Amino acid sequence: MATMAEKSSSRLAVDVNKVSFSYNRLKALNELSLLVPTGISFGLLGPNGAGKTTLIRLLVGLLKPKSGNVLILGQKPSRRIAHLLGYMPQLHSLYNELSITQNVDFFARVYRMHNRSERARRVEEVIRLVDLWSRRKDSVVKLSGGMRQRVSLACAIVHNPPLLLLDEPTVGLDPELRVTFWAYFTALTRQGTTIIISSHSMDDAAHCDQLAFMREGEVIAVGTPHELQQATGQPGASLESAFLYFIHREDSSHV
Amino acid sequence: MSSQALTIAGRIVRQIVRDRRTIALIMVVPIVVMTLIGLSFPQSNMLDNIAPALLATLALFFSFLLTGISFLRERSQGTLERLMASPVSRLDIVVGYLCGFFIFALTQTLIVLFFTIYVLDVTFHGDLWQIFVFQVVIIAGAVNLGIFTSTFARNEFQMIQFIPLIILPQIFLGGMLWPVEQMPDYLQWLARILPLTYAVEGLRDIMLDGKNLLDVGLQLSVLVGFAIVISVVTAITLRRGSIS
Secondary structure (H helix, E strand, O other): OHHHHHHHHOEEEEEEEEEEEEEEEEEEEEEEEEEEEEEEEEEEOOOOOOHHHHHHHHHHOOOOOOOOOOEEEEEEOHHHHHEEEHHHHHHHHOOOOEHHHHHHHHHHHOOOOOHHHHHHHHHHHHHHOOOOOOHOEHHHHHOOOOHHHHHHHHHOOOOOOOEEEEOHHHHHHHHHHHHHHHHHHHHHHHOOEEEEEEOOOOOHHHHEEEEEEEEEEEEEEEOOOHHHHHHHHOOOOOHHHHHHHHHHHHHHHOO | OHHHHHHHHHHHHHHHHHHHHHHHHHHHHHHHHHHHHHHHOOOOHHHHHHHHHHHHHHHHHHHHHHHHHHHHHHHOOOOHHHOOOOOOOOOHHHHHHHHHHHHHHHHHHHHHHHHHOOOOOOOOOHHHEEEEEEHHHHHHHHHHHHHHOOOOOOOOHHHHHHHHHHHHHHHHOOOOOOHHHHHOOHHHHHHOOHHHHHHHHHHHHHHHOOOOOOHHHHHHHHHHHHHHHHHHHHHHHOOOOOOO
């Protein structure tokens, strides 16, 4: 029997409740809470060491929280719901000797796309989507960094997951590719996919439907880019200055 | 074998086959090593005596090395992390890797075996197929040992340190250079927990004394047991939530 609370939490892509995590003695997340509704692009913004990657790995289920709860689409992260997630790690994480097609096809199989013709069709579709069809037979070693990044994205989305977790997908991309990537992401959210993206670039932040500013393992502000800019009280403030505003506010409240 | 394990095994085979230089080295290195060993023995009957121990040791060494380094690369490249985030079970991962690497470890071992018998012309008793079956069991354990050991290495340098730690004591204590019975008690006890000791004993019994697989049942079961235990332990250490 689903209670009201469960029903409402299943409308959430991600429900993180007071989660703490530490690597040995290094504290990475400090009682962090976060709600992400479905069907939007959600940005985790913050400097290196803010805990973005740790949070994503907790959501994927690669790490277990030391305390607190994580719910993904209303369920605890486990292998049972792994097929609902698409994960793009920070490293390219591809098999260098294999071709683009072989890499994408491998992950399609791993994500249980057993039907051969359906799989072949979908593999072609995502490789075309990232605009690498003409290079499909090339080994990953022969590709540039930006191309590898695109193959990595193709591997993450090949099984059509309702929730995508992308760890710094735009790092090292030239401005043109960044625009292309955001065009993919917007198209995906329009189809109902939820996308969680970590980044330390304010260019990415402006594209997100919602943002969480992170620092030292904590979320210091959540809202739409517009709301966060408005909160500074200065009309036309950039997201950078909004971020700095929240950092200062946080610091002075601790004193 | 599940289709997921088969997918992983197939991917490993494709990966190694597409890397021409690696595949060439896998074939050439055992031949070069065996030629040097063959040339370094002045009398051929000396080689006959040491051949079983040599076959066992090289099977262990080549398989361990190939698997340990390859699996470590999966870790450092982040592909293992991606696989761990997927719906594949850890048993499928271990079985998939075992089967994939097994094919190449077996190729190397067969090259060593045939080179020893047909080129170095080592005389042996016992059936060739029984020697072969025994070798297969040694490789299965060694491949898993490679995967397991790479769990404790964070980078290639650390993995290289494990090679002398895992391989050399087995060579010295496993009865290849001198009989286990001539060593002090506590070393004999240590030798009794090393898989190579059983591998050397079993192959010696088959090749020198013409015994069959039933006669070396004890050694064979210890090696099978070792392979099973180490794969279960590897599957357990590979759990989700443990990646760092």
